[in-house]
Amino acid sequence: MEMHQIRYFLAVSETLNLTKAAERCNVAQPSLTRALKALETELGGELIRRERALSHLTELGQRMLPMLRQCYETALTAKMVAASIRKGGAASLSVAISQIVALRPFTPKLRELSRAFPGLQLRLLRGSVREVAEYLKSGAAELAIAGPLAEAWSRFDSFPLFEERFDLVVSRTHRLARQNSAEFKELASETLLIHTGCEMVEELNARLEANGIRDAAAHQVATREDLLALLRANLGVAIIPVGAMETNDLQRIPLKSLNLVRRVLAYTVAGRPRAVACATLLNMLRAADWDLESATEPERAHR
């Protein structure tokens, strides 16, 4: 399929009128009709039912619309990237990352990006999941990396990247530090460090309650730095996602029957044009092989 064919189809889907669609696309109506016919031949069915002044989409047309809209945007971005690398000039990119997502897995991507776009200016924002959602909505951030955003806004596009397991993390001097695993009941007398900005704080609380840990003593912290500082000072224990933080000087212990994982996703706002650096980073994040530990041969099959 060709971009102009998709563009004409999208115009018809919005105007529901072939004459108006042709005007909007700046083409003669016969050209528009011919292009649509070719698209219909390729897709193997009618997309538009032409009825006097008002046309409407067929079932196939309705079904293809979101995909074709996305294809058009993706291809426009590819064209924009091509134009921008020929032209040069500094790109910029603002990314919001939720408090409890570590930057480390993403730094090689950012390094590649700044190599490909010399002069790239990065702006990294940190915040709670609520703040991250706000950064995206307001346009302060073009892209967000976070666990599931509590707030479901219909305009967020989300792309799952990888999953992280929650483990118990304690100071090296803690009495549990030498154990290979821990059980919930061992936490009854512990002070829990709760990161209020963590995407899954409610889910975690529910798991604790379900396992008999009610009204446990707890300290609340709002930043990763404070969480780590209190952990190191042995002021409490925390249940946090693996890989979330630099914890070389702390001990990680699997918590039996916790089975809590959180998904880390990339978010953008649907319909908002992505600048070249943002689009390229998103493609890199989505294409990346995050599952390095369990890399296996992909399924094979033959036609």
Place this chain on the structure above:
Amino acid sequence: MTERALSHALEEAFIRCRDLEAPLADRLQAFTNEVRRLRPDFAATVDALVGRLADINAGATAPKVGEPMPGFVLPDEHGRLVKLDDLLGEGPVAIAFHRGHWCPYCRINIDALARAEAEIAAEHRHIAAIVPDRQRFAAWLKSDAKAPFPVLTDMDNGYAISLGLAIWVGDKVKPMMIGSGSGPSVSQGNDNWMLPIPATFVVGTDGIVRARFVDPDYRMRMAIDDMLAALRSAN
């Protein structure tokens, strides 16, 4: 024949055809014949799709000889970003679109390209493959053929669509692909069922297309000799 026996027979046929000491076109044709013999229903459905694509000249508007090849920035199988201009800095390049790691025709094609690259690398002529598959699957395709060249990921076929080189698999072929476990959704990371036309472009260091092969029939690929001749005469 049961599904299982059938898929086993196809796998055997694939290996036989891939390892034939014959030109690429003959190896592809040999496998096409095996599919026609073993899966006549599938072959007929594909013929219908290919026929429709041929009727509308699918892919014809892609960059032609004498036109500039639009630039790209795509991640390779290691996650490194590769630009067309970087590749051209090393000499003329053949850019070969492929459908995915699951496509036996692409695997035969990549195998032939890997052998060709060994022949021309010393002459500062190179090859780069582009697939809609994500890194892990691109890496598999590369290692499967021990290809020395990069296999780049074109996420959601964005670059291919911008060149008029993407097609929709369609409601007829789709269930057959699902049935045989070779759908592109997992490897592409989307549910669009779009595939690139496996075209090849030989691009000179000035970014101008010197030769191209575009056929909406995915069982047909640029002849290796044609590609090598174009790469050698390009500068």
